[in-house]
Amino acid sequence: MVEIQEVLKEAEQVGVLSGAGLSAESGIPTFRGKDGLWNRFNPTELATFEAFQEDPKLVWKWYIWRMHLIANSKPNPAHYAITEMEKLFPRFLHITQNVDGLHREAGGKKFVELHGHIFDGKCRFCGKHYTAEEFSELFPIASKTFLKSITEETLKGEVFRKIDEGELPFCRNCGEIVGPGVVWFGESLPEEAIEKAFNFAEGCDVLLVVGTSGVVQPAASIPLIAKRKNAVLVEINPQETPLSPYCDFVFRESASSALPKLIGLLKR
Ligand code: APR
Numbered sequence: 001m002v003e004i005q006e007v008l009k010e011a012e013q014v015g016v017l018s019g020a021g022l023s024a025e026s027g028i029p030t031f032r033g034k035d036g037l038w039n040r041f042n043p044t045e046l047a048t049f050e051a052f053q054e055d056p057k058l059v060w061k062w063y064i065w066r067m068h069l070i071a072n073s074k075p076n077p078a079h080y081a082i083t084e085m086e087k088l089f090p091r092f093l094h095i096t097q098n099v100d101g102l103h104r105e106a107g108g109k110k111f112v113e114l115h116g117h118i119f120d121g122k123c124r125f126c127g128k129h130y131t132a133e134e135f136s137e138l139f140p141i142a143s144k145t146f147l148k149s150i151t152e153e154t155l156k157g158e159v160f161r162k163i164d165e166g167e168l169p170f171c172r173n174c175g176e177i178v179g180p181g182v183v184w185f186g187e188s189l190p191e192e193a194i195e196k197a198f199n200f201a202e203g204c205d206v207l208l209v210v211g212t213s214g215v216v217q218p219a220a221s222i223p224l225i226a227k228r229k230n231a232v233l234v235e236i237n238p239q240e241t242p243l244s245p246y247c248d249f250v251f252r253e254s255a256s257s258a259l260p261k262l263i264g265l266l267k268r
Contacts, residue, residue, distance in 0.1 A: 004249045005265040007232050011205040013091040016082055017197075017222050018255075021211020021237060023100050025076040025256045028069060032213050037066075047184045049124055056168060056177045061160050063180045064142060067118055068155050070100045071147035078210070079106035081259035086110045088266050095197040097212060097219050099182045101132075112193040114219050119144055120181025126174035129181065138178065139169035189218065197222060204231040208262075211236065211255050214243035223247075 008014070020030035031038045041062065045051050052059045083106045086092050094111040096103055099118040103111050116122070121130030121138060136143030141159050150159065169178040183189050197219075201207060207226040214220045223233055223243050235247040236258040244250060251258040 004234065004262070005268070007206060007249075008262065008266055011089060011232075013200070013203050013205050014085065014089040015092070015200055015204045015207045015226065015231075016085070016094045016096075016210055017201075017207060017212060017219065018082070018094065018096045018098060018103075018210045019212025019214075019219075020098060022078055022082075022096070022255050023073070023076070023098055023102050024211065025078065025254060026073040026100075026102055028073055028100055028102075030211075030213075032215070043185060047182075048186055049179075049184055050186075052124070052177075052179050052184075056179075057163050059179070060168060061163055063118065064147070064159065064163070065155065067142060067144075067180075068147045068150070068152065070102075070118060071144045073100070073102065075102045075106035076256045078255035078259045079103055079108070081256075081263050082210075083107045084263055088263070091200075091203075093196070093200045095200070095219075095222060097216070112196050114183070114189050114193050114197060116180075116182040116190065118180055118182055121169060121178045122181045123171040123174060123176060123178045125176035126171060128171055128173040128178075130178065132181075135169070135178070135181070138172065141167065142169070142180075194218065198225060201226040201231070202229050204229070206232045206234060208234045208236060208259075209241075209243055209247065210259070212241070212243075213239075214241040 024030055030036050046059055046062045079102050082094050092110050096113055097115050099115050101117055119132035121135035171178050201222045204226045209223050227233055227246050233247040234249040235244055236251045236255050
């Protein structure tokens with residue numbers, strides 16, 4: 001079998017499709033693993049527009065808790081390895097399902113965020129989008145700087161109390177309550193991001209599938225689209241996934257161990 005080193009050395013267009021497993025070693029829980037978020041919380045009560053309309057304070061407390069966790073996390077070696085890949089291939093794109101922005105903190109520039117960015121804001125009533133900077137002005141307790149500066153105790157005490165007392169982000173445009181800038185179940189993905197991701201996947205020589213369970217659409221179709229156009233698929237995941245049978249190479253190990261190894265192969 002051709003070694004992966006030769007495949008990568010000849011590759012012109014390389015993509016990475018990443019999921020929560022990429023950030024697991026930064027201390028951010030995945031969704032479906034043994035200690036996954038969806039094992040502890042019910043996504044339909046927290047990550048849907050219906051749930052938000054039903055109880056915006058509950059949904060915002062949960063997202064602020066996640067944002068506090070993320071604000072106090074750092075990129076891990078896998079994030080930095082992906083950033084390094086941007087310079088090693090003529091055409092490269094990191095397609096991520098993650099909303100934590102750690103790939104940005106690792107210096108990544110060539111990425112699309114299929115499921116949005118958790119520090120952005122999105123008014124689902126009038127459609128207004130708030131960048132992380134704009135949103136932190138509208139809702140200071142949701143800003144990264146503030147969340148980095150407080151303990152979980154303050155978060156669950158003073159901050160949650162403020163939210164309970166009605167401190168919420170009201171849209172500058174329409175006055176309704178703004179939600180987090182992520183894609184909830186039942187919502188469509190950002191057009192531009194999905195188009196860019198699908199088009200890039202169709203032209204890939206190699207697609208690395210890193211830390212995703214491959215069960216959520218449309219992201220899970222991206223590897224199959226690449227494969228149909230003769231891309232070499234590489235899975236990096238300690239667990240088997242529905243995508244595993246389609247992969248030409250499989251690294252049954254963590255992203256922060258496999259990705260730096262691949263970079264090392266390329267540099268030889
Ligand atoms: N390195 C690589 N992979 C890992 C690691 C690690 N250190 N730790 C866990 N994994 C793998 C798990 O084996 C699992 O296959 O990461 C995957 C995480 O799967 P999910 O928790 O389902 O996360 P993801 O695939 O990103 O979910 C997709 O579902 O809930 C929605 O919007 C949410 O973007 C998310 C989408």
